[in-house]
Amino acid sequence: MHISDGVLPPEIWLGGYVVAGASAAVVLRRYEERRLPQVAVLTSLFFVCSLIHVPLGGTSVHLLLTGLMGIVLGWLSVPALLVALFLQTVLLGHGGLTTIGVNTVTMGAGALTSHWIFVGLSRGHRSRPKALKISGVAFSATLGGVVVSGALFVWVLTLGGGSLGTVAGIIIIPYLAVGVLDGLVTASTVVFLLRVKPELLDRNPQPLPEYIE
Amino acid sequence: MHPEIDRFAHLDSLVHRWDPRWKLACLFLLMLSMGLERPGTRDHPSWEADLPPALGCLGLSIAIVLLARLPFAVVLTRLRGVAWFLGIVLVIFPLTYPGEKIVIGFVPVSSTGFLVALLMVLRAFSILLLAIPAFGTSRFDVTMKALWRLRFPAPLVQIILFTYRYVFVYWAQLRRMLIASRARGFHPRPDLRTLRVAGNGLGVLLVGSIERTQRIHGAMKCRGFFGTFRTLEEFRTRFADVALFSVILGAGVLLLLWRLL
Numbered sequence: 081m082h083i084s085d086g087v088l089p090p091e092i093w094l095g096g097y098v099v100a101g102a103s104a105a106v107v108l109r110r111y112e113e114r115r116l117p118q119v120a121v122l123t124s125l126f127f128v129c130s131l132i133h134v135p136l137g138g139t140s141v142h143l144l145l146t147g148l149m150g151i152v153l154g155w156l157s158v159p160a161l162l163v164a165l166f167l168q169t170v171l172l173g174h175g176g177l178t179t180i181g182v183n184t185v186t187m188g189a190g191a192l193t194s195h196w197i198f199v200g201l202s203r204g205h206r207s208r209p210k211a212l213k214i215s216g217v218a219f220s221a222t223l224g225g226v227v228v229s230g231a232l233f234v235w236v237l238t239l240g241g242g243s244l245g246t247v248a249g250i251i252i253i254p255y256l257a258v259g260v261l262d263g264l265v266t267a268s269t270v271v272f273l274l275r276v277k278p279e280l281l282d283r284n285p286q287p288l289p290e291y292i293e
Numbered sequence: 294m295h296p297e298i299d300r301f302a303h304l305d306s307l308v309h310r311w312d313p314r315w316k317l318a319c320l321f322l323l324m325l326s327m328g329l330e331r332p333g334t335r336d337h338p339s340w341e342a343d344l345p346p347a348l349g350c351l352g353l354s355i356a357i358v359l360l361a362r363l364p365f366a367v368v369l370t371r372l373r374g375v376a377w378f379l380g381i382v383l384v385i386f387p388l389t390y391p392g393e394k395i396v397i398g399f400v401p402v403s404s405t406g407f408l409v410a411l412l413m414v415l416r417a418f419s420i421l422l423l424a425i426p427a428f429g430t431s432r433f434d435v436t437m438k439a440l441w442r443l444r445f446p447a448p449l450v451q452i453i454l455f456t457y458r459y460v461f462v463y464w465a466q467l468r469r470m471l472i473a474s475r476a477r478g479f480h481p482r483p484d485l486r487t488l489r490v491a492g493n494g495l496g497v498l499l500v501g502s503i504e505r506t507q508r509i510h511g512a513m514k515c516r517g518f519f520g521t522f523r524t525l526e527e528f529r530t531r532f533a534d535v536a537l538f539s540v541i542l543g544a545g546v547l548l549l550l551w552r553l554l
Contacts, residue, residue, distance in 0.1 A: 084375040086416030087382065090329045108448045116448055117513060118506040120455030125502045127456065128463035129495055143491075152499065163452050167460070170428045171298050173371035177420055178328040242409060243389040247381050261488060268492025269499070277500045 081144070081233060081255055082168070082183055085176030088240045096182030096236075103188070104159040111156065122153060123160040127167055141258045146229065147222030148266045150191030151198045152273075152280060157191040158184070182236055190229025197221035202281075211271045214281075218270035219263040226259030299433045301363055301425070308361035312534040313431045313439035319538045320357070320427040323545040327354075327419050330412075330552060341408065346552040347415040353544055354422040361426045368425050372418060379414045386410035433457055438524050463498065470494055 111119075130145050149157045162184045168174045175183055198221035202214065230252050237248035273280050302309070308316065327350050330343075358368050390406025428436055434454065441450045474490070481487045 082375075082378070084378045084417050085328065085420040086413045086418075087378075093328065104449070105446065108446075116451045117455050117509055120452045121459050121502055121506040121509065122499075123452065124456040124459035125463050125498055127460055128467055129498065131464075132467070132491060132495075145495075148495070159449065159452060163449065163456050166453065167456060170424055171460075173374035173421060173424070176375065176417060177324055177424060243386045243406060244382075246389050247378075247385050250381055250385065251378070264485065264488045265492040265495065268489040269496045272493050272496030273499065276496065277503065280499070280503065 081187070081229070081251070082165075082175030083179045083186075083233070083237065085178050087244065088179060088182065088236070092236060092239055093178045093182050096179065096185050098181070100158070100162055100181040100184035100188065104162050104184075107155045107158050119153070119156050119160055120163070123163050126160065127164045130164075141254070141261070143265060144226065144258060144262045145266070146187050146191045147194040147218075147225045147262060148269055150194035150225055151218065151221060151266070151270065153191075154195050155192070157195070158188045161188050161191060186229045186232040186236060189232050190225035192225075193228040194221040194225030197224045211274065214274055215267035215271050219267040222263040222266040223259055226256065226262065230255055230259070298425070298429050299431065299436070301361075301429050302432050304362055304430075306360065306362040306430070307537065308357065308426055309430045310533075311430075311537055312528055312530055313435055314442050314528055315530065315534040315538045316430070317427060317436070317439050318443060319542050320423050322542055323353075324420050324423050324427075326545045326549045327416060329549065330416060343412055343552060344408070346548055347412050347419070349548050349551065350419040351415050351422075353541075353548065354419045357426045357541065358422055361430050363425055363429070368422065371425065372421060375417055375421065379417055382413055383407075383410045386413075439528065441524075442528065463502070466498065466501075470497070 108116075126145050126149050130143055133142050146157070146161070149160060153160055162180065165175060165180050165183050165187070169177055169180060198217060201217040201221065233255075234245070234248040234252055238245035270281065358365060386406040386409055387402045387404070388400070388406070390403040390409065392403055392405050394401035394403045396402070431439070437450050437454050441447055474494070479490065481491075
């Protein structure tokens with residue numbers, strides 16, 4: 081799902097940088113600087129966990145975790161994704177240096193969609209929701225996010241012109257299959273969090289509770 | 294996996310001795326100049342004419358890698374990450390690119406499409422090869438300080454530094470958990486149970502990490518952290534830094550002009 085260097089025309093990847101940079105700046109301004117370490121630790125956790133490989137029909141695929149990121153971090157997933165994608169390019173050679181912005185936009189939109197679906201569907205009950213219901217909510221939130229970022233991915237590549245739209249169509253099919261796996265994993269993670277640390281899934285606008293003051 | 298980007302930082306070369314600020318600025322601008330192209334987006338009278346400048350870009354990137362005395366085979370393995378994407382581009386473009394086609398066997402193939410895809414691959418490799426000379430020839434914290442001195446937003450620099458530091462902590466923890474689960478007779482299989490175990494493991498890591506961030510935050514407050522970035526490293530510009538900057542960027546600008554004119 082990473083768009084690589086050299087494929088997109090300059091106005092698209094420059095635009096990606098502008099959109100990703102502006103939204104990360106707006107989000108970071110809303111949070112105090114003292115909380116940056118917390119965002120960073122969670123970013124590295126997601127970075128490492130996206131290296132987990134799950135067997136799928138003979139090959140293995142790695143998890144996306146953008147859905148879980150959106151559910152847990154909310155708006156903070158935008159700067160977190162920006163940093164995670166930068167490190168993925170620099171450390172592992174995935175994606176591209178010029179396309180960090182575009183990739184942040186496609187995945188960030190997915191993460192935020194997951195966040196909104198999760199918040200929207202789990203609204204309405206004050207007490208602890210049932211595990212089955214919350215896992216269904218988490219699954220659909222993740223899948224919704226995957227579909228949205230997949231659609232953006234196809235759209236961006238189609239804008240790129242030439243036969244890139246066809247390329248996007250071919251890449252998107254296994255991506256959606258991974259999205260289903262990702263949804264199942266995220267569902268069980270969310271159920272686990274509900275049992276062990278339910279305040280992480282609270283619907284308040286500040287996803288990281290401040291304990292030490 | 295070798296996530297340590299700066300494992301070649303101890304080597305010695307012209308690029309290693311280059312002031313990190315000049316190095317990052319130069320290679321970043323070079324990267325931008327290489328990306329300023331629109332392969333395959335509109336009708337172009339002669340794609341063939343773009344091939345020599347694209348090869349020139351690749352040559353310049355390879356020259357910088359060699360100048361940094363990096364082990365070339367290791368640098369090449371980094372290109373595997375984009376091999377899937379670019380491989381699909383290389384197959385699909387010749388088959389579906391609009392325009393006249395030559396029939397090879399039974400398959401109509403567009404030579405223009407192949408050329409456009411080739412240009413994309415060359416450009417991607419030219420840009421990606423610059424990542425290790427740019428970020429792998431100084432210690433990572435020095436690189437980040439240089440980025441900060443280049444007016445890169447301080448909050449992002451801090452997040453990157455912390456994230457990089459904890460990537461290794463969580464990588465080790467994940468490995469420990471995998472070994473522990475294997476010791477308990479767990480084998481990953483394509484079934485629901487494997488996914489549930491993976492999800493629960495993720496949850497354990499997540500809860501642990503939230504509690505860890507609170508301890509880290511407390512420890513940092515004890516040491517007087519209030520969100521400002523302090524550093525002992527001082528950079529000094531020498532003549533050689535500016536000279537190398539001008540030579541490499543000059544070559545990049547010439548290549549850009551060659552493509553555009």
